[in-house]
Amino acid sequence: KAGVTQTPRYLIKTRGQQVTLSCSPISGHRSVSWYQQTPGQGLQFLFEYFSETQRNKGNFPGRFSGRQFSNSRSEMNVSTLELGDSALYLCASSGGTEGYEQYFGPGTRLTVT
């Protein structure tokens, strides 16, 4: 089975711009979670989608949003980028309905200048 894929792998944006990141989960997985990883804050939960519905949300500002499509692929969007948004953005997919056993993709490295 193919693993979780994320595109693009690297991205450089300017402060104030917006960005969209994409995640394709493992085939058959309906839950997709997004995380932000930084050296200072570690791995922080952004949100989780299950069957096209946001099931859970972390403590991030409204500039961070996401969605999930009927084929379980997910996108996250960050509007009005700030320097502090520079991070590795990871998505993880999970089978079943409870979201256990999350399998991560390689991440998208976002740099905001």
Add this chain to the structure above:
Amino acid sequence: GENVEQHPSTLSVQEGDSAVIKCTYSDSASNYFPWYKQELGKGPQLIIDIRSNVGEKKDQRIAVTLNKTAKHFSLHITETQPEDSAVYFCAAKGAGGTSYGKLTFGQGTILTVHP
């Protein structure tokens, strides 16, 4: 919300020695505790996990123990090898309140295994 503390932040061992990483969690309702290994340039890889109704789980050289009363869990790696060198993260999944369904991670342990 849930808070997960992980220790030590760095761990250096000789090849063949054992390594132990410990985590404590704050939400007694948490019911799932995975461990991840992250190598440079890669996403975290699930290496072992345990649910709250189990006290110990083993998979070859890796084992995890859970003490629900004390709210702590540990990762044990025996017969370490240089390829075990990586950053290890523990996590806890909330089962109630504001932590429900969310995976909260520890700050990570940099494990270095010297040949």
